[in-house]
Amino acid sequence: MSQGNLILREPEYEAFLSILRKLLADASAKVVFLVDKNGTLLASVGDAVGFDTTSLASLAAGNIAATGGLANLIGEKEFSILFHEGERDNMHLSVVAERLILVVVFDRRSSVGLVRLRVRQATARLAAVMAVAVAASDAEQGGVEELTEADIESLFK
């Protein structure tokens, strides 16, 4: 884990959003989230009202991490796709570009097969955007360089 900080800028953020919006429509999904593997929410589209998105992001990351640990125990690298079936809603989680998790929530208006197909298509496009974001982050280390001790102190006033 010696990667630097990930810095997400406006153009990449917008690119992520537009891919998520297309996925939402194409897969007839209810909500789509993009989360980093540490559990931070990057972007969401669809009807996310009523969802605690912060908790969701953290648990999705915990879920991928735990099954990844299981995978290692049987000699697999990770389980890159997880599917949870509920009574009403289902959840599809998949790893994108090694560092991100794509979460799709859908009900019976869609199907696992359709979601899986659309996710596969979206994954390649998300990975391309992520590559740009990572390259930009590396060029930009120390993104908040103007931060002073006084700034930090001000948080605790």
Add this chain to the structure above:
Amino acid sequence: MSFINYSSREINCKIVYYGPGLCGKTTNLQFIYKRMNPEARGKMISLATESERTLFFDFLPLSLGEIRGFKTRFHLYTVPGQVFYDASRRLILRGVDGVVFCADSQLTRVDANEESMENLRVNLREQGYDPDRLPLVLQYNKRDLPNVASLAELHALLNRRNVPEYEASATTGIGVFETLKAVIKLVLIDLKRGGRQ
């Protein structure tokens, strides 16, 4: 690895509370949750056993206001301290920006503290971190109990790096916010330096 989102102008950092079983990690988060302004904190999630031992992690998101136009968010996690949950501890350390090592001051827990500190160092190294450089704060918890080790003893056993250290009694909240504030400061200073590579 902190995550900086320029479009929503947010800085996200991950802080992990580490330490032996029953030292009071979950109690720290519960106290922070209780005392924090509801607008500044999200829901606390505890993945625990029926006997309230942490099974996978506790999670508490905080948003502490802005610096230089950036909202600052801190995700607090605890690890499960029981020795046999080591695989879970390693997973939770991924992407960590700063660690609070919570020690149990009771004399009977001296060995458990040392083992847990060593375990932290091993697991950090395994994740590609330098355990001598990652932002770290020590908390000597349960100072309210009788039969506790002296500060000098705890310091000698656990604080080889000479990082900031605080006495605490997490059930009543003594030292809890001092510890949190200290680790947040170290994390932000580290971020300013551009993180460790």
